[in-house]
Amino acid sequence: MRRLLVALSRAYAFITIRGYKVWASYRTQVALNVVNWVIPLFIYYFMGVAFHLLKYTPDYLGFITVGIAFQGYFSSAITTLAGRIRNEELIGTLEYYIAAPLSPLSLMAYSSLWGLAINAVPTALTLAVGAALGVRFAVDPLSAAAVLALYIASSLGLNLIAGAVVLIVKQGNPVALFASVASNLLGGTVFPVSALPPWLRYVSYALPLTWGLDGLRAAMLSAAPIPAIAQYIAPLAALAAAYLGVGVALTRYAYYKIMREGTVAMY
Amino acid sequence: MSVIVEGVSKRFGRIMALEGVSLSARRGEAVALIGPNGAGKTTLLKLMAGILLPDEGSVLVNGYPAHTPKAKERVGFMTPQDRGVYWRVSALDNLVFFGALYGMTLREARRRAREVLEAVGLWERAHDRVASFSTGMMRRLELARALMHDPDVLLLDEPTSGIDIDAKAVILKRISELGRERLVVLASHDPAEVGIATRVIHLNKTIIAESKAPKLLKVLVKGDVSALDGRFKVRPTGEGEAVVELGVDQFDEFAAVYASLRGRIKAVDMEVVVAYAAGGNARLQWRREGRRWDL
Numbered sequence: 263m264r265r266l267l268v269a270l271s272r273a274y275a276f277i278t279i280r281g282y283k284v285w286a287s288y289r290t291q292v293a294l295n296v297v298n299w300v301i302p303l304f305i306y307y308f309m310g311v312a313f314h315l316l317k318y319t320p321d322y323l324g325f326i327t328v329g330i331a332f333q334g335y336f337s338s339a340i341t342t343l344a345g346r347i348r349n350e351e352l353i354g355t356l357e358y359y360i361a362a363p364l365s366p367l368s369l370m371a372y373s374s375l376w377g378l379a380i381n382a383v384p385t386a387l388t389l390a391v392g393a394a395l396g397v398r399f400a401v402d403p404l405s406a407a408a409v410l411a412l413y414i415a416s417s418l419g420l421n422l423i424a425g426a427v428v429l430i431v432k433q434g435n436p437v438a439l440f441a442s443v444a445s446n447l448l449g450g451t452v453f454p455v456s457a458l459p460p461w462l463r464y465v466s467y468a469l470p471l472t473w474g475l476d477g478l479r480a481a482m483l484s485a486a487p488i489p490a491i492a493q494y495i496a497p498l499a500a501l502a503a504a505y506l507g508v509g510v511a512l513t514r515y516a517y518y519k520i521m522r523e524g525t526v527a528m529y
Numbered sequence: 530m531s532v533i534v535e536g537v538s539k540r541f542g543r544i545m546a547l548e549g550v551s552l553s554a555r556r557g558e559a560v561a562l563i564g565p566n567g568a569g570k571t572t573l574l575k576l577m578a579g580i581l582l583p584d585e586g587s588v589l590v591n592g593y594p595a596h597t598p599k600a601k602e603r604v605g606f607m608t609p610q611d612r613g614v615y616w617r618v619s620a621l622d623n624l625v626f627f628g629a630l631y632g633m634t635l636r637e638a639r640r641r642a643r644e645v646l647e648a649v650g651l652w653e654r655a656h657d658r659v660a661s662f663s664t665g666m667m668r669r670l671e672l673a674r675a676l677m678h679d680p681d682v683l684l685l686d687e688p689t690s691g692i693d694i695d696a697k698a699v700i701l702k703r704i705s706e707l708g709r710e711r712l713v714v715l716a717s718h719d720p721a722e723v724g725i726a727t728r729v730i731h732l733n734k735t736i737i738a739e740s741k742a743p744k745l746l747k748v749l750v751k752g753d754v755s756a757l758d759g760r761f762k763v764r765p766t767g768e769g770e771a772v773v774e775l776g777v778d779q780f781d782e783f784a785a786v787y788a789s790l791r792g793r794i795k796a797v798d799m800e801v802v803v804a805y806a807a808g809g810n811a812r813l814q815w816r817r818e819g820r821r822w823d824l
Contacts, residue, residue: 264634267634268629268632268633268634271629271633271634271635271638272629272630274629274635275625275626275629275630275635279615279618279622279623279625279626280615280626283617283618283622284615284617284618287617287618287658288617353612353613353615354608354612354613355612355613355614355615357580357606357608357613358606358613358627358630358674359630360579360580361578361579361580361601361604361606362601362627362630362631363598363599363601363602363631363632364598364630365598518582521580521581521582521596522581522582522584523541524539524541524546524572524575524581526580526581
C-alpha cells in the first residue's frame with residue numbers, strides 16, 4: 263500500500279509540479295501549443311477539399327484524423343522526454359535526480375509521464391475536431407485499448423532511447439527528431455504506406471507507428487474486433503518488446519556512463 | 530550511521546582528481562574538506578552522494594555502496610551553484626517535488642516542507658515563485674531541499690557561497706545544530722564554514738593532513754584598523770596593513786564589524802590555522818593563495 267502511495271505521489275510530482283506547473287508558467291508557449299495542436303488537421307482537411315480527395319475517398323478524413331491524432335502523440339511524446347532530460351541538464355536538477363534513490367529506469371519512466379499526459383490533450387482535440395468535420399467513428403473499445411497500450415509501450419521504448427542519447431551526447435534530441443520526422447513520412451500518417459516505393463515500405467514496417475495507426479484506424483473507424491486486427495497487434499507487440507528492451511538497456515548504460523565519466527552536471 | 534571511503538581514486542581523462550583517498554566519519558561529526566581549487570573536494574562529495582562512481586576503491590554509506598538507492602535514501606546533498614531548483618514554481622512545490630523523489634507521500638512531503646521551510650526561515654515565502662528569491666534565500670531553500678527527507682548524512686559543497694552575512698549566519702547556525710545529530714561533510718574555502726567543523730581534512734588529490742577543529746583565523750587587513758582594537762587581537766605589520774587574529778567562534782562578530790566599517794578597512798588575505806590531530810604541536814597553515822577575500 264505504501265509503495266503504491268509513493269508511486270502515485272511521484273507520478274503526481276512529475277506530472278503536476280514538474281510538468282504542468284512549469285509548462286503553464288510560460289503562457290505564450292501554452293497559447294501557441296494549443297494552436298499548433300490542431301493546425302495540421304485543418305491543413306490536410308483543406309488539401310482534401312482543394313484536391314477533391316474527400317469526394318473521391320470519403321474515408322480520407324477519418325484516415326488523416328486518426329493518423330494525425332496518434333502520430334502527434336507518438337512524436338511529441340518522444341521529443342518531450344528528450345527535451346525534458348536536456349532541460350534538467352541545463353537547469354541543474356539532473357544531479358539531484360541522480361542523487362535521489364531512484365533506479366535509472368524509474369527516473370526515466372517518471373520523466374516520461376508528463377509527455378504522455380500532455381500529448382493526450384492534442385490527440386483528444388484532433389479527434390474532436392475530426393468528428394466536428396464529419397468523421398464517423400465506429401469504435402471497438404477493446405481493440406482500440408489493446409492497440410493503444412502496445413503503441414504507448416513502443417513509444418515509451420523509443421522515449422527511453424531518445425532520453426538515453428541526450429544523457430550521453432549532451433545535445434538536443436537527434437533520435438527524437440529523427441523519429442518525429444521519419445514517422446511523418448514513413449508511418450502512414452496522411453497517406454497509406456502502400457503508396458511508398460517497395461524498398462521504403464520495408465523501412466516503415468520497423469516503425470510501431472505504421473502498425474499502430476493501421477490498427478487504430480481499424481478499431482476506431484470500422485469497429486474491428488481483436489481477431490480482425492491481429493495482423494497489426496502481433497508486429498506491434500514484437501516492436502514494443504524490442505524497443506523497450508533496447509531502451510531499458512541503453513538507459514542503464516547511459517546512466518552509469520555519465521556517473522563514471524563525471525558528466526552528470528555537464529551540458 | 531557512517532561514511533567509509535576506502536582507497537578511492539578518480540580520474541577525469543588525463544586529470545587525476547583523487548588518488549588513494551581513505552577516510553571514515555560517523556554521526557555527530559562535522560567534517561570540513563579544505564584545499565585549493567581542483568584539490569578534489571567536490572569530487573569526493575559527489576562520490577559520497579553516489580552521483581559519481583570511483584575508478585578504484587569503494588565508498589560506503591551506512592554499509593551500502595554510495596550509488597545504490599539504499600545509500601542515497603539517507604544522504605542529503607547540496608551543490609554550490611544557484612541551480613538545481615525550479616525557478617518558475619513555488620518553494621513549497623519544489624520541496625514537495627523533491628520529497629516525492631525521495632519516497633515521501635504527498636501528505637508527508639507537504640508537512641515536512643513546512644517544517645524545513647520554517648527551520649531555514651522561509652515559510653512566509655513558501656508560496657512565492659523561486660525566481661523572486663535573493664541568492665541567500667535560494668541557498669536556504671537548497672539547504673531545506675537537502676533536509677527534506679531528514680537525511681543521516683548531509684553533504685554540503687560551499688553551502689554559504691555568495692550570500693550576505695545575515696543569511697550566512699542563519700545557514701551556518703542551522704548546519705551547526707544539524708551536525709550534532711547527523712554526519713555533516715562540507716567542502717569549503719570559507720573560514721566561517723570551516724569554523725563549524727569538528728574535524729578538518731586538508732585535501733589535494735590525496736589527504737595531506739587531518740586535524741581537529743580549526744583554532745584560529747588570521748585575516749590580513751588594510752586601512753584604518755583602530756576600530757578593531759579592543760575587540761580583536763590586531764597586530765600591525767607596517768605599510769598600513771595589520772593581521773587580525775580571532776577564534777573561529779568570533780568570525781560572525783568580526784564579519785559584522787567589518788561590514789559596519791563600510792570600506793574603512795579591506796581584507797586582503799586570510800589563513801586558517803589548525804592543529805594536527807596526530808603530530809604533537811605541529812601546525813597546518815592553509816592559505817588562500819593570491820585570492821582577495823571580499824565580505
